[in-house]
Amino acid sequence: MDKIDREIVRALEQDARLSFADLGQKVGLSKTPCWQRVRSLERQGLIRGYRAELDAERLGLKVHAFVYVSIDSARYADFEAAAAEHPAVLQCYTTAGQADYLMHVLVGEITELDELLRMQISRMPGVQHVQTTVCMKTIKARAPLSGCLRA
Secondary structure, three states, X not given: OXXXXXXXXXXXXXXXXXXXXXXXXXXXXXXXXXXXXXXXXXXXXXXXXXXXXXXXXXXXXXXXXXXXXXEOHHHHXXXXXXXXXXXXXXXXXXXXXXXXXXXXXXXXXXXXXXXXXXXHHHHOOOEEEEEEEEOOOOOOOOOXXXXXXXX
């Protein structure tokens, strides 16, 4: 990835609806070479897709929680499949430390979180222990990945 590619991904992270002409103007290319670079970034898998960013709170999804899950190690594949399919699980990571997994979940109300934890997550395959931290206030929800790239 060269400097122009980094500029392209930065611009697309800010506004994925830019036309190739506008994007090219931002990065100092004409429309066709810009389009070719974007296509190359897509083929390489560096750009995985384009989507609308929704406002969770306006959709009624106000309770973010981080769930630490310890499981029976023989069931990790079944657990991972269940976590990947669950619509309330935004993200799920394997971890090193006191728990085996960290899940970011999102629901509308605390009562929904209670139901999610007791009736769904705790019953996923292999779950032995669940510990939850509820988010009180979001300080920084998402940063562009391109900000992590070296110059």
